[in-house]
Amino acid sequence: MAGFKDKVVYQIYPKSFKDSNGDGFGDLRGITEKLDYLESLGVDYLWLTPFFISPQHDNGYDVADYLKIDPRFGTMEDLEELIKKADERGIGLMLDMVFNHTSTEHEWFQKALAGSEEYMDYYIFRDGEKDRLPTNWISKFGGPAWEYVPQLKKWYLHLFDVTQADLNWENPKVRGALKDVIRFWKEKGIKGFRFDVVNLISKPEVFEDDYEGDGRRFYTDGRHVHEFLKELVRDTGIEDMVTVGEMSSTSLENCIRYSNPKEKELSMCFNFHHLKVDYKNGNKWELAEPDFAALKELFRQWQTGMQNADGWNAVFWCNHDQPRVVSRFGDDRKYWKESAKMLAAAIHLMRGTPYIYQGEELGMTNAGYRSIGQYRDVESLNYYEILLKEGKTTDEALDILAGRSRDNGRTPMQWSGEDHAGFSDAEPWIGLPENYRVINVREEEKDEDSILAFYKKLIRLRKEKPVIAEGNIEFIDEEDPGLMVYQRSLGTEKLLVLCNFRPEAVRVKSKEALAALTGGYDKILGNYGDGPEDGTLRSYEAVVLYSVS
């Protein structure tokens, strides 16, 4: 399972990447048009979020046919062309397999609804009365996790939207059908897979109320999940492909098992603990300032924990479910450029495979929406109602969405300062932030000092210096909560990364870091031209030092 440590993955949300046919909706041909850009960035893989047949209640994460392409995104020929042209540039495609649930419009669910016992067993149905929920579990998008079907007198489980019914992985026919999906795409020349919420696939034997929470402890990293994954990977022969599992509320112990090569499960895992340090009491829908001390501690635990047990991380700040990192942990106004670069260095030089989410390499910011009509995401729209019901004013609810909505990460890619940011000739399906006239590919390609240029340097460095891909990591204690310092080492190579997460200047205190700053190391990257002087890092400063003896 080696071979992915020096690689960089670029995530594309096709609906918002590039529209080639002027309908305001991004498509596969749009991606093909932009392959030169992706090649110049230097990325190795493109992870495409789902473009399969879907009613699009959850932007394609509600799949109605795993083997067909939604015509809004193009045709099978368009995909074949993309695979071929990407391959010519040494870029592999990774597809997104949403195997925890299907759309309720999927043929299997429709057959179940029509009364087929065989297909009811593809899902998780429970007998019951309309006024008695099988359990008190809460859906991740708000409201109960069960929906009643009057004609069957049964409830079905949906951990996400009511149109996303959970599959029954205990049924070997379900596992068999999903393996066929993998085989189909593998034959087409797909080079890797991302598995959506794959640590939620194994449900408990007995369904019971959760008196301490929302039910997640009963199905997160569930009883058969490792078995199911091993079987899927083995039977489809994808052991040597790049695979990443999206792990919701997971544990370090489980991620070690998912990604340790001996287990033959996955290449690597996404976990989200570091992206909850600005939640108040773990609640995404309550605003709080980021707790950088907690962030550092989580990185230390996960980075060293995975290293010590031969696990492998996918390292990332952004994806289509997250607000933009520069608006979240940086400063998208006064220190926009400095903080975006600092955050890039902090994540790319850790131990793991870095993922860049479209537009992150430009320092794209949150959307800045001020009315509910601008939002598209099912989760945001549901929670808006929930927040109002809880007694929040519309202004308060809109402030929360402005910070937390997944739509912050779904605005169209900013290609140029022209109308619709060069994304489309038509009005895009979702609105753009006002700053696209300034923050865009065309402007940044002209500027040697741009955020884009900085990402290119980081990607190139990974290919040049084995210590980045292969080295060990050790965190160096710095008491200032906003100052993160870590050291990578491999043989005689050493890399020291110092990052100031705050606008206030900070003095470096640790002996190791001070010694490296004053001698024996070269500064190979930073977000300020000169310095730093006297062991002091300026606002959002990042310094990367290197030595080889």
Ligand code: TEU
């Ligand atoms: O996300 C899983 C997931 O847990 C997040 O959507 C999470 O619930 C949210 O960020 C918390 O606020 C995956 C996909 O990435 C997401 O787009 C889908 O909506 C979801 O699965 C269901 O398929």
